[in-house]
Amino acid sequence: MDEDIPDDAAVVLFDGVCNLCSGFVQFVLPRDPEGKYRFASLQSDVGRSLLAEHDLATDELDSVVLIEDGESYVKSAAIIRIATGLGGAYRLLSPFRFVPRAVRDRAYDFVADNRYRWFGKKDRCMMPPGDAESRFLE
Numbered sequence: 001m002d003e004d005i006p007d008d009a010a011v012v013l014f015d016g017v018c019n020l021c022s023g024f025v026q027f028v029l030p031r032d033p034e035g036k037y038r039f040a041s042l043q044s045d046v047g048r049s050l051l052a053e054h055d056l057a058t059d060e061l062d063s064v065v066l067i068e069d070g071e072s073y074v075k076s077a078a079i080i081r082i083a084t085g086l087g088g089a090y091r092l093l094s095p096f097r098f099v100p101r102a103v104r105d106r107a108y109d110f111v112a113d114n115r116y117r118w119f120g121k122k123d124r125c126m127m128p129p130g131d132a133e134s135r136f137l138e
Contacts (some may be wrong), residue, residue: 009038009067011050011137012082015061016041018098022117024064029132031086040137062112076104115116 011027023052025039038051040046042061053057054072056065066078073081076096083093 003056009037010066010085011038011040012078013040013042013047013065013067014066014113017122018114018115018119021064022122023119028082028086029135031088031090035084035135036085038135038137044138046137055122062109075108077101079108080104090124 012025014025040049040050041047042065043108048058051065052066054067054071054118056074063074064078064082066073066081068081068085079090080093080097083090
């Protein structure tokens with residue numbers, strides 16, 4: 001993993017210009033007060049490097065990706081694992097991991113395919129709020 005990324009950090013890669021994806025990051029930040037998760041846009045050098053390191057396509061920007069403990073999780077698997085990692089009521093998503101991945105990812109892809117139309121798109125990647133800036137990788 002990149003030398004600037006702590007060994008114990010889980011990294012969430014997201015589409016930095018997608019309003020839904022940025023909203024997801026804004027949702028996770030206050031629910032992760034210990035700072036377990038670091039963030040990078042899929043479009044960033046760090047994001048592309050991590051994708052390549054885990055043999056994931058660097059030109060497909062339609063998935064949230066979680067890199068944790070040397071493993072990569074994409075689409076619904078990433079969302080379920082992040083929710084579980086947040087603890088509390090969000091752990092209620094954990095049983096969905098038993099739903100066949102093809103079914104989960106079909107629903108995920110439907111939302112991903114329509115995210116710009118439904119939620120809009122930014123001109124550039126989101127800027128992290130001041131108190132969370134250290135959790136965003138460049």
